[in-house]
Amino acid sequence: MVFLGAILRRLGWIDQQFVNTASSLVFKATMPTLLFLSIAATDTGALLSLGLTAWYLTISAAIFCLIWLWALWRCPHDERGVFVQGAFRGNCGIVGLALSASMYGDTGLSLGSIMAGGIIIVNLVLSAIVLSVYSSTASSRPRDIVRDIATNPLIIGIVAALPLAWLDIQLPGWLLTSGNYFASLSLPLALICIGGSLSLASARESSTLALSASIWKVIIMPVIGVGAAICMGYRGAELGIMMLFFGSPTAAVAYVMARGAGGNERLAASIIMLSTLMSLFTISAGLLVLKSVGLIQGSSG
Incomplete structure (x- = not known):
């Protein structure tokens, strides 16, 4: 989908105005709907994983602080917010959860759902903070950061779904069908916008930072966390x-x-694409090492 977005931009079938409009739609509407439906459908019976989830969130927050400290030393000031977010914010709600369910079946799905719900909230809050601090358009005052977090459409979508999940309230079938149709636009639209924003010139300019952030995300972070x-x-x-x-x-x-924060979206796009390509090898290598030393077992799904 990323490459398709780049091709469509090259052909002139989409332009910057489309990218702006589609990105706004994803951020304000389709992605919040996706998160709302995902959290609302979470199996809260898997409470046994809360201890694991709390530990996972704590380590993730600690690694976030470590990445931020590194960025203070090695990253240009204006790029720090985008760099830190790209270096720690994993695609756990889609990639992590899907792979967990594939590898460990129902166990992976139940454990992964609780972990994904928790890390999505933590990622949103930490991302909003670091992006606000280095944003040229958003205020970095604590009160304004709190306001930005509270009015973030993604966080609103998650918070609105929590009562439904805890009370096990089922939404009407017609509403779920319509909501799923709408939410399913999120990933393809976001990826097409990423591809439409890529350029060889910007990729070359941000290649060092993008590579560094990708190494943090798919190599250093799992080594520390695991x-x-x-x-x-x-x-x-x-x-x-x-x-x-x-x-x-x-x-x-x-x-x-x-x-949305007025950051370098091209650097963000480069990090997403590069880390995705690298993860094809790093995830496989990590699982292979853990299996070879007997720390994990083979898949059950």
Whole structure:
């Protein structure tokens, strides 16, 4: 879809105005709908995973702080917000959850759903903070950052779904059907916009930063996260799922939020594409190493 977006832009079938409009639609409407429906359908019976989820969120937040410290040292000031977001914000809600369900079946789906719901909220809050601090259009005052977080359409979508999930309220079938149709636009539109924003010139300009952020995301982050999990005694499916979540490539929504904050969306697009390509190899290598030393088992799904 990313390459399709680049081709359509090259052919002149889409232009910058389309990218602007579609990105706004994804950020304000389709992605919040997707998150709302995903959280509302979460199986809250998997409460046994709350301890694992809390530990995972804590380590993720610690790695976020580490990446931010590194960016203060090595990254240009105006690019730090986009860089930090791209280096830590994984596509857990789609890639991580899908791979967990494929590898561990119902166990992977139940554990992964709780972990994905928690990390989505943490990622949104941390991304909103770091993007606001370095944004040229958004205020970095604490009160304004809190306001930006509270009015973020993605966070509103998640918070609105929490009561439905906890109370196990089922939405009408017609509403679910319409909502799923609308929400399904999120990923293809976001990826097409990413491709439509790519250019060889901007890719060359941001290649070093994009590569550095991608290395953090798909190599350093899983090494730190999984290594800490091993030291904490996690094994089997729990360790395997954490490898999949920590090793997931940068989420497509990182582009949408970077653009919404007035950041360098082309750098965000480069990080997403590069980390996705690299993750094809790094996730496989990580699972192979963990299996070879007997820390995780083979797939059950």
